[in-house]
Amino acid sequence: IHDGNNSFLYGAQRMIELTHEIKHSDFNDLSAFYNFPYLNHEDLHQTPPWVKNTVWYQIFMDRFYSSTKNSSLEWGHLPVKNDELYGGDLKGVTQKLEYLADLGITGIYFTPIFRSPTAHKYDTEDYFMIDPQFGTNEDFGNLVKKAHALGIKVMLDGVFNHLGFNHPYFQDVVKFGEKSIYKDCFFIDRYPVVNFNLTKNGKPMYSKGLILNYKTFAFNPNMPKWNSPNPIVEKYLLNCVTFWIKNYDIDGWRIDVSNEISHDFLRLVKKVSRQVKKDTFILGENWDSSYPWLHGDQLDSVMNYSLSYPLWQYLEHKIDLITFKDMLVTYLATTPKNVMENMFNLIGSHDTERIRHRLHDDIRRVKLALLLMFFSAGSPNIYYGDEIGLSGAHDPDNRRTMPWDEKNQDLELKKFVKFLIELRKSHPSLSDYDYHFVDAPICIFKKTKDEDEILVLINNGKKVLLQVPDSLKDRYKNLYTGEIIELHDKIYVEEYQFMILQKESTL
Known part of the structure; x- marks a missing residue:
């Protein structure tokens, strides 16, 4: 220097x-x-190449579509509760695969579908059996085959941090205590294991403040925590991992509560998955900084709340534009690009309030959220129903039944989602890593890759008269409206308006 x-x-x-x-x-x-130093091939990231171009669709099975209509509950009933079963099933999803393909979806992420007494299925009782409420293993195999024929990948939710209270292994410990061969499969602090009352159906009755005699997920007695290094547990869960890949050709695992699972066990999950199917995708559920899990030996990707948080807070007006850009730049600077391109981007899930509810039913702002997600590096994910304006507060209200009558759907929003999916496919710059921010009173950035350049204007507030920076003065085509506009001196940008512009000279 x-x-x-x-x-x-x-x-x-x-x-x-x-x-x-x-x-x-x-x-x-x-x-x-x-x-x-020399980099050995086996130490490099081996994330399957198909991941970064996938458009995911998350399905909460019980609430998506019922092929039998045999639930005693009316589809669309409100409010919904977590102990209610509405009859959504595998055959129902299979019947709607064409809908997903038409939307532009290329990957389905299912929340848990293994045998369990609840609607959410995060308290698994049999890791090798589809819950009869949803159908059979054969039904699932048929779904995967038809999805693959339509170019749609299938990812299952692996609940490997904890299990259901009625799982045979844990019930053996409840019955035989210290004499159980499974006692070391869990974290038992004291015997007898159960120090609370049970319902007539044998389910725990938990009193607030009670100190349990065993470790659980989220202090919930229904979900004892697995001791994954235990040889019995390790063999059982890894057999589950390979069983669904070998026998049903699934394409990936989403690991629930991955930040509470042993790093060694996560390494084994990836190893055995890749031995069976070399392009298996391993996604983790981490809500905080996740780099220790993303060195290539454990997870390929995580649910990208590092992007969700600034996006939510900016559109909710909890942070200003300067803070929003600072948070995004920090994310870009601290996330390796080979990781970022495979991140699982989301604006809502079964664990969060829906984006429409979050933004007070303002569809203009919902569109801004979708735009920012689709214009970011990583794989965008749509939580079922978000594409047609389904609303809902936090769990369980965010798990409403999917409205299939078009009279109850926002078809214009659905059209917008299809537009974003197609636009992302045709413009490689939109999935590039960087946002090239322009200094202005509203959010303006460029997305560039090779010869492809897109200019994006987002007004997250009241109508403004924008003084056009000299560097942006040119003639453009608005890729959403199709109109030709000229940015020269000043331009009005309406409240919550966005513009997706490409220079006319490059068309």
């Missing part, structure tokens, strides 16, 4: 002022130099 008078060597350890001409002997001390 030269400042005109002095020269400095910017080294790996420190900055050194050069007081003499560099001589060959100066290279004998390598401490100031950056060293790049």
